[in-house]
Amino acid sequence: MSAVGEIAGLAGSAGSAGSAGLSPAAQAEAVTLAILDDLRAGRHRGVIVDSPPGAGKSTLVVRTAAVLAASGAPLMIVAQTNEQVDDLVERLSARLADELPAARIGRLGRTGYLPSARLAGLSNVVTASDVDSLGEPEVTISTAAKWAYVREGTWPWAIVDEAYQMRSDTLLAIAARFERALFVGDPGQLDPFSTVTGDRWHGLVWNPMQSAVAVLQRNNPDLPVHRLPVSWRLPRTAQDVVADAFYPFTGFRTGTGFGERGLVVPGPAESPVDDVLDVAATTGWGLLELPARHTMRTDAEAVAAVAQLTRRILERGTLATSGGERTRITPGRIAVGAAHRDQVVAIRAALGGLAATEGDADHPAAGSGSGAGAFGASGAGPGSAGWDGQVVVDTANRLQGREYEITVVLHPLSGRRDATAFHLEAGRLCVLASRHRQACLVVARAGIRELLDAHPTSDPVHLGEPVRFPDGWAANQAMLAHLATSRVQL
Amino acid sequence: MTAISSYARALAVATGTAAPTATVRHAHLSARPFVLVPLTLAGEANAPLAAMVGTAWDEATLLVVAQPRNRDLRFAFADQLAQIMLPHVLGFAAATEELTSGPRSLDAPQLIVPNPAGVEFVRLFARSTRFRSTEGEYAVAPNVPVLGRWLTFFAERAEIPGSSLMLAVTDLLGLHWATGQSALEDANLAALLGWIDPPPGLRGAAAARLAEDPRHCPPAGPTTDPGFDTEQLAPAIAAYDTAVAAAAADPAAGSAGVARAVTRLENLLRTQLQPTWDLVWRALDLLDGLPPGASVPARWETDRARYTGFHTYMVEEGLPQARRDGAVTAARRLNRIEQAQAAYDADRAFDDPLVMAQHRVTGEAFSGTVVAVERDRRIPNGRGKGRLVTRPLLTVRTEDPIRLTVGAKVVASSRRRQECVIEAIDIPPEGGGLLITLEARSGMGRSAVPAPGTVAEVGESLCYSAVLADGVRSAPMPDTADTPWTHGGPPEPYEPTEKDTAEAWE
Numbered sequence: 001m002s003a004v005g006e007i008a009g010l011a012g013s014a015g016s017a018g019s020a021g022l023s024p025a026a027q028a029e030a031v032t033l034a035i036l037d038d039l040r041a042g043r044h045r046g047v048i049v050d051s052p053p054g055a056g057k058s059t060l061v062v063r064t065a066a067v068l069a070a071s072g073a074p075l076m077i078v079a080q081t082n083e084q085v086d087d088l089v090e091r092l093s094a095r096l097a098d099e100l101p102a103a104r105i106g107r108l109g110r111t112g113y114l115p116s117a118r119l120a121g122l123s124n125v126v127t128a129s130d131v132d133s134l135g136e137p138e139v140t141i142s143t144a145a146k147w148a149y150v151r152e153g154t155w156p157w158a159i160v161d162e163a164y165q166m167r168s169d170t171l172l173a174i175a176a177r178f179e180r181a182l183f184v185g186d187p188g189q190l191d192p193f194s195t196v197t198g199d200r201w202h203g204l205v206w207n208p209m210q211s212a213v214a215v216l217q218r219n220n221p222d223l224p225v226h227r228l229p230v231s232w233r234l235p236r237t238a239q240d241v242v243a244d245a246f247y248p249f250t251g252f253r254t255g256t257g258f259g260e261r262g263l264v265v266p267g268p269a270e271s272p273v274d275d276v277l278d279v280a281a282t283t284g285w286g287l288l289e290l291p292a293r294h295t296m297r298t299d300a301e302a303v304a305a306v307a308q309l310t311r312r313i314l315e316r317g318t319l320a321t322s323g324g325e326r327t328r329i330t331p332g333r334i335a336v337g338a339a340h341r342d343q344v345v346a347i348r349a350a351l352g353g354l355a356a357t358e359g360d361a362d363h364p365a366a367g368s369g370s371g372a373g374a375f376g377a378s379g380a381g382p383g384s385a386g387w388d389g390q391v392v393v394d395t396a397n398r399l400q401g402r403e404y405e406i407t408v409v410l411h412p413l414s415g416r417r418d419a420t421a422f423h424l425e426a427g428r429l430c431v432l433a434s435r436h437r438q439a440c441l442v443v444a445r446a447g448i449r450e451l452l453d454a455h456p457t458s459d460p461v462h463l464g465e466p467v468r469f470p471d472g473w474a475a476n477q478a479m480l481a482h483l484a485t486s487r488v489q490l
Numbered sequence: 491m492t493a494i495s496s497y498a499r500a501l502a503v504a505t506g507t508a509a510p511t512a513t514v515r516h517a518h519l520s521a522r523p524f525v526l527v528p529l530t531l532a533g534e535a536n537a538p539l540a541a542m543v544g545t546a547w548d549e550a551t552l553l554v555v556a557q558p559r560n561r562d563l564r565f566a567f568a569d570q571l572a573q574i575m576l577p578h579v580l581g582f583a584a585a586t587e588e589l590t591s592g593p594r595s596l597d598a599p600q601l602i603v604p605n606p607a608g609v610e611f612v613r614l615f616a617r618s619t620r621f622r623s624t625e626g627e628y629a630v631a632p633n634v635p636v637l638g639r640w641l642t643f644f645a646e647r648a649e650i651p652g653s654s655l656m657l658a659v660t661d662l663l664g665l666h667w668a669t670g671q672s673a674l675e676d677a678n679l680a681a682l683l684g685w686i687d688p689p690p691g692l693r694g695a696a697a698a699r700l701a702e703d704p705r706h707c708p709p710a711g712p713t714t715d716p717g718f719d720t721e722q723l724a725p726a727i728a729a730y731d732t733a734v735a736a737a738a739a740d741p742a743a744g745s746a747g748v749a750r751a752v753t754r755l756e757n758l759l760r761t762q763l764q765p766t767w768d769l770v771w772r773a774l775d776l777l778d779g780l781p782p783g784a785s786v787p788a789r790w791e792t793d794r795a796r797y798t799g800f801h802t803y804m805v806e807e808g809l810p811q812a813r814r815d816g817a818v819t820a821a822r823r824l825n826r827i828e829q830a831q832a833a834y835d836a837d838r839a840f841d842d843p844l845v846m847a848q849h850r851v852t853g854e855a856f857s858g859t860v861v862a863v864e865r866d867r868r869i870p871n872g873r874g875k876g877r878l879v880t881r882p883l884l885t886v887r888t889e890d891p892i893r894l895t896v897g898a899k900v901v902a903s904s905r906r907r908q909e910c911v912i913e914a915i916d917i918p919p920e921g922g923g924l925l926i927t928l929e930a931r932s933g934m935g936r937s938a939v940p941a942p943g944t945v946a947e948v949g950e951s952l953c954y955s956a957v958l959a960d961g962v963r964s965a966p967m968p969d970t971a972d973t974p975w976t977h978g979g980p981p982e983p984y985e986p987t988e989k990d991t992a993e994a995w996e
Contacts, residue, residue: 045975148965168977169821173965175974196827200649206817206977208824219978296493342852345893357895 024230024255032060035226036067039182048163048213048225049184052252053242053434054233054403057184061161062091064182068157069096069103069138076155076178077141080162082109084401085143086116088161092139093122106134108142108150148173156180162401164211167192171212183213188246188434188470189400190427203464214466229253233403233437235261237284245478246430248470256322263406263438264319264326273308276488277316280439287483290490292447295415298346299445302414305490306443307350310336310391310408314354320405320438332389333405337396337432339412339423347410348393356390396431407436411444413476419455424472429479442483452476492848498668506693508667508685513844515780516665518654518790520600522546523774524578527604527766528611529759530712531558532719536614538567539714540759543574547771552763554756556730565630568619572633579640583801591795598790598797601644601656604679604710604770609648609658611712616641620810635810642811643800647793650827652834654786655793659773660710666780670694678702679710679769687776708762710769718762726755783841789834817977818970825964833959840903846953853893855900855955856926858886860946866939880938882930882945883913886952889923900928900954905946908933910954928954 022030038047051057061077068075077092079085089107096103107119107127115127128134131150140155144166158178160166164185194209201207205218217223232255234242243251263281268274273288280286288309290302313334319326320333331354338344348355392404396412409432412423422428433440457473498509522545529539537558544550551574555567579599586593603609620638622630648656660679669676669685675698676682684697692700701707704715714723730751737744815823839846839855849855862885868878894900898912910928918925935941946952973980 145965151966169824169967170965172817172821172974172977173967175976176968176972194824194828195831196651196824198824201815201820201824204814204820206820208817208821212976216976219976342893345853345895 024232024253027253028056028228028230031226031228032063035060035182036064038224038226039064039068042180044223045180046216046220046223047182048217048223049182049228050187050225050250051184051228052188052231052247052250053186053430054231055228055252056230056232057161057186057228058088058091060228061088061159061184062095065092065139065159066095066099068159070100073156074136075139076147076158077139078144078147078158078160078166078174079141080144080165082143084162085141086119089119089125089141090122092141093119093125096139097124100138103139104135104137106131106137106140108134108140108146110146144170144174147177150174150177153177154179158182159184160212161185163213163216164189165192165400166212167194167208168206168210168212168215169208171215172206172208183216185211185213186400187213188427188430190397190425190431202462205464207465218466227252230255234434235284235436235438237261238434238436238440241285241479241482242430242434245475245482246426246434246470260321260323261438262321263329264321266317266319271312272488272490273305273312274316276309276441276486277312277318279486279488280441281318283486284439285483285486286439286441287487288441288443288490289487290414290443290445292445293415294417295445297340298342299415300346302410302443302445303343303346303350306336306338306347306408306410309441309443310334310351311354313406313408318406322437329405330389331391334391334408335399335402335404335406335435336391336393336408336410337399337435338393338410339396339428341395343410344393344395351391351393354391355393396428399435400431402435403437404435405438406441407432407439408441408443409433411442411448413448413451414444416451419451419473421459421472424455424457424476426468426470426472426475429472429475433479446489449477449480452480493851494844494848495668499670502668502685502694503670506670506695507688508669508694510666511668511844512666512780512838512842514783514786514842515777516783516786516838516841517657517662517777518600518782518786518793519774519778520597522578523600523602524575525602525767525770525774526575526608526612527710527763527770528608528615528712529714529762530611531555532714532716534558536611536618538564538615540763541567541571542760542763542767543571545578547768550764550767552756552760554752554759556752556755557727557734561628565619565622565634568615568634568637569631572631572637576633576637576640580801582797586798593798594791594795595798595801596794598655598794600654602770602774603656603658604766605660605677606658607712608710609645609656612641612648612656613645616645617813621813636804636808639804639808639810640800646811647796651831652789652837653793653796653830654790655797659770662777663773666777669698671698675702679766679773680707683769683773687772707765710766711763714762722758726751726758730755783838785837785841789837816970816981817973818967821967829960829964836955836957836959839955839957840901840906843903843953846903846955849955849957850890850953853891854957855953856886856888856890856892856894857951857953858888858890858923858926860948860950860952861885861887861925863945863948865945868938878938880934880940882934882940884910884928884930884946886926886928886954887918887921887923888926892924892926894956898956899958900956901958902946902952902954904952905933908944926954 035047035049065075065077077088079088089105093105105125107125109127109129111129113129119125126134126137131153134140148170155178158181160181160183162185163183164187191211198209201209206215227250229252231252234254236254236256236258239254265277265281269278276286276288288305290305313329314331318329320329336347338347412428413419416423452473457471495511498511501509524545527542531537531539538555539558540554542550542552553567553570555563557563582595582597582599585596587596603612616638619634620642622635624630624632624635644656647653660677660682663682663686664676667686669682680701681698684701685694688694688697704717709715733747733751737748839849846855850857864883867881867883869881871877871879894912896912896914900910900912908930909932910930912926913929914927916925930945934944971980
């Protein structure tokens, strides 16, 4: 590690230019050490870490938390969903059990909160619904929504995870609880949203519709920003397209090279659906294109194609290659993403018993209840028995931060007559196109390029309001141009 | 656009008249609305040119700014408007009812403008008047800043979904009818009314086309027709300027000339305002023909309380509203608007089967018949101690394509106090449709057995919706003085100063 130590001295922020010759691991380590150094030095009240998809954000949070806990200062951790909180508790519990056996983790839940099954057996975790009942644990962790109701106490340190998903007004409600904070998140993902239009706040540095990081940076322009340089999740085939489309100014590299990941699809292809799978096995991308048509959001043919594609991945016994090993892809390692809730429900119904029901994804330990979607009961496919797990079907918002071997995506613009800001949002497409370790399969109707050409970005530009980059329209074009090389028409 | 509104638009094209998208009126309409039809001068930021105001169709008052570039005249216009409007607005404050939360007026003023651009005019005009000083240099009449503060109040209430204190007529019509034209074309009040209520013998499209000709039908403002500006307005204002110059040279002979020039402008602007004035009142009459939705009075109560609250504030403190929201105010306001939006969406669906149909199409609501009831079901309350709670089970058969899942919370439109949770969704052995099993969780009284009538009976038709008001209280925000460093720290407290009103006057 001495070499890494030297590098840490040289590497300021995640400059990829200065460390081009290094291995991915060394690059990532250098940045992590620079972050920890910034935190220890205490020069700033906040440190921001931008992370591309799958760049070890949670690992960084857990590592930093362990370092801060070891320093003796109480730490609060803020995550955005209960699922994220439980993930962090689980990982932090394991790490602290090794490094600081005496340290306790306090898991704060809502009133009437019952810890999920996977936390129940962890001896260094205390759960409660109010801070006082936790005792004084080294680390207190909860969702931002719950922290907003903690009215007393101040923590010297906070780690805010997925800070780009958090809205500025939520940060305002909890900011009094900490003195210094590390903000970690992925700037390419979905911005927090609101059901209303906030025209009256345009140009204000504390515009409550912005993300927490945006408001933080605009009010504190001197805060240091670090960038994690290596995506460990994405395969090499995704590096150029995802980096170009969604991280045009910062970029990132993948931890693996060409040929290290890939799918092996046994048996001959029997249909266009099989063909697209074969294409994706080599290129990492597949576009299954249906004939152009304007449809309702829950386009029955597109939904059926998504379900069929998902089934064929399993039926053909697709294998994932990683680090020289081949493993069979199970339903639990596949995710299906869509833009709207009704599309999600329709796809779940089409997948029948193969799809995880609502809520299972949030609580993996919970038993699958009686309900398999409204139309699901009759649609349970043959052969769904015997596979481990179920396919997660969800919206982009809820797939954020997750990782799967293969993703099947119903393109947000498929079959649409117009391209609204919602459907053009770069973050939505970025989430859908960056959840996979092996391949991403997109189902769309033809005609999206024409649709994009007919709907150039026309959002008004407001004085004092930072222009959003990357532009959703451009990102969509870049993505489509790349997908066109892996296209199979149905 | 929802499936229902898309269908309604297609229907409108086919039939030639607008198709209703609501069966009830979703806004309160005052018996004596204060209608304001403003016009602005092209090329000047929000400079008032004229306005037609009044509380009855046949009692219009025309206000004109003969030279809108003259600020003295602009604020004289504001004073004239205040003299008409403030007595009306303040006139509702005296009659109040006492509630535990304080007094609430029995009725409140309602401000009606033709379109959203009219709301924007009011917002900006309020901003330009509310900070004015009534003494010192460039003093304005005492009424002017008071008017500015009241107009600011109305403009801010117009941002709250479901509030009826200030309404734009095109928005209101668009909420209740779908036309066969685009949303952009719907912004034209005359064209919109052409579809909704075409003149005899004309189809909607033809009436709308006619309405789009500015010579036949001047725009509803505040922007005037450019043709009118060049051909008629500019010469008339120039004539006024000449007359004023002549009067300055020779006051005795010139004053009659100024009066003539003003009369000419008034007559000219009346031709531009009168058609819109008539359209606004026609639209109000049409809307008045719809019965009000069941939740409209409750929302108007909130408006009345806000009105009384602001009236008290004006009596006790009366400082102008801040130029812009601070970090804490902005966050609070955003949360308030979001909650109002959710409550308004839920209310409208429960009030109106046609709005509910939109949610039934998307599978967020379903209508059906109760086929089985387990009325006296009692289950452990889940908190130990062996207590039992009453949780009747209802089975509803529906033909609707629902997209709800087990665990979803739903409420029936006819039983809004009872929250139910979907326990199971099954396919019936015969007859098609779906069987939804619901667990009733509230609204059954306090005793062990549900109070009579609180649980639906077999055979009852119900419509359940999962589009509900967001009952979660929003997170408490810090005090403004405690604004954290992440949001720029505590702001300087606002003190009105001379500088607020400093600007280039001429």
